[in-house]
Amino acid sequence: MIAQAFVDLWHGFGVSFELNNLLWTIFGVVIGNLVGVLPGLGAFTAMALLLPLTFTMKPVAAILMLSGIFYGSMYGGAISAILMNLPIHASHAVTCLNGYPMTKKGRGGAALGICMISSFVAATFGIILMVFASPAIAELALKFGPAEMFGIMLFGLLAGGSMSSGHPLKGVAMTVFGLLLGVVGTDVNSGVIRYSFGITELTDGVSLIAVALGIWGLAEFLRSVNKVTLLSTGAKVGWKDTWPNKKELKESFWPMIRGTLVGSLFGCMPGTNQVTAAFLAYAVEEKVSSHPEEFGHGAVAGVASPEAAQHSKTQVDFIPTMSLGIPGDPLMALILGALMIQGIAPGPQLITEHADIFWGLVASFWTGNLLLLIMNMPLVGLWIKLLEIPYRLLFPSAMFFIAIGVYAVNNSIFDLWETLAFGLLGGLFAVLEFPPAPILLGMVLGPLIEENFRRAMLLSRGDMLVLFQRPISAVFMVMCILLVALQLFFWLRKMMRARAKARAEGLATQQA
């Protein structure tokens, strides 16, 4: 099997080096890096914006480009975190803790260099894991019946909803709301049209792009307008400055490896995000370090480890997405959405039926990451310049690209109204502190989960217990229950602590 993986991977490199695919990969990682650096635009917005462009492309090129934006943005985000102490993207917040002190000591360039190297090492490890784990998981999953698929999807949904940041119930509510959005349109089993409200355009279902660009485009701008600080940095970093010295390299080697392992472990858990992975890696590093007092004052280890963790997590994220068709976060859901628009059904059969997509993607990860490593070190100066592009010019331009992008999908004006509606809804959700990410998970998984549930119940003659009788689905159902129990436990503990604290404070005021 290992030999087979190498043969397939070789084939994948062939696919990823085809001129067309290579150019789109380069395009993707450059755009990704760009939005990573710029405040006010995230990787998700950029992916959603460029999604309409992919309709004219071949599936392989489309997926390579979209993924390139995703991991490219991770490299870009580190730059503002280290040089300006600004975590524009939350997962780089930990990097600031030691990256910025290094900048103050004049080693900012080296911190960036370490960051790029550990990102590359971690991505490479994640890719290797993907090469061997994905086909194995997919092969196993091909034997799954509807009950097993339902169990896995339910777990993915619950984890994605309850473990996203903020109020767990609100996260689950958004997942369920996404499921409802997925119901709109023609029911595949009976041909009945559901929830179209008499609108012809809705018989095809709610447009994924309208939801994505409404909630991550318009609603994001509603949140940020007049509130984005203009960034400008005095730091001058050239190519030569990004070379770390021998001591820094030596000090960051083991943290890099440990961070990579932490990130990979987290990658296997649906619903956890890059922020968690980075935090945990930092905490581990602080524990095992022989100089914990240096942490927070420019320890190289504190830069290398969290950066490595988020990069391996990013790569490992692709494993459930590609081998099971179950996305772990909204970015993955969008990539699956792009595949579906291309007429490719995600699921365990994807790796064998569309070998060029899967192996081409894996190989392009490596070429893309290598490219980012080579490109970023000399271009750091240019990226810093880009930080000075004012948001007041950036967002009206992005609005134009949203409008034309949405229209391009179906040449339909209705889609534009739909986007506007979801923009308003997204704004409302943001005010009420609902996490938006699970909506897309629910929407993409909704039709699949319904289909599998219906089939499972048909096969078991309406016996719900079948979900607990088949071993694999039973494992996932138990995991679902554990997840809910754990959330309840954390919630109760938090309440008890808060109450104890309130009581202690009350006593203190009484005594005073």
Place this chain on the structure above:
Amino acid sequence: MSRSQEWVNRHKDLVSGVLMILVGLGAMFEGRHLEVGQLMRMGPGYFPMAVGGILALLGVAIAAGDIRNKLNISNEIEEDDIIAQAHAAAHKGGDKPEWRGWSCILGSFVVFIVLFKYAGMIPATTGLTMVAAFGERGNTWKSALILAIVMDIILVVVFWWALKMPFRLFWWD
């Protein structure tokens, strides 16, 4: 800040819960004509009914949580703080309402749709870009106009000429 805004801020969870109850019940009401069927042979209405019901129940739980919150329970998690800090680092002015920006963003989209329908893509693009630009206080007539012209050029060169998208540039096309 007006009194109603303050009330909403203090009772975010209550409002959220009620909203979810309404959406859930609304879905159940709208699906009342769909055949539900039995567990063994589910009709098209089974899944949406169940999901709508779950959403309404979640809404009740969220709203109930708001009432609990009045017992002075702070729900702060370390990780959330960091995310909030990251957000605050890139955003100034906190959660102040931004009526000008909001109306310009939503308005620009409406302007685009209407102008596109009746006047063609170039007026629509110009309108959208300029209205959106006025949402940011730093923009002037001049900067908004220049930005709009740049977007028009991109529109014509990339989308109309290179990608050959089917739309009319002006109303006489």
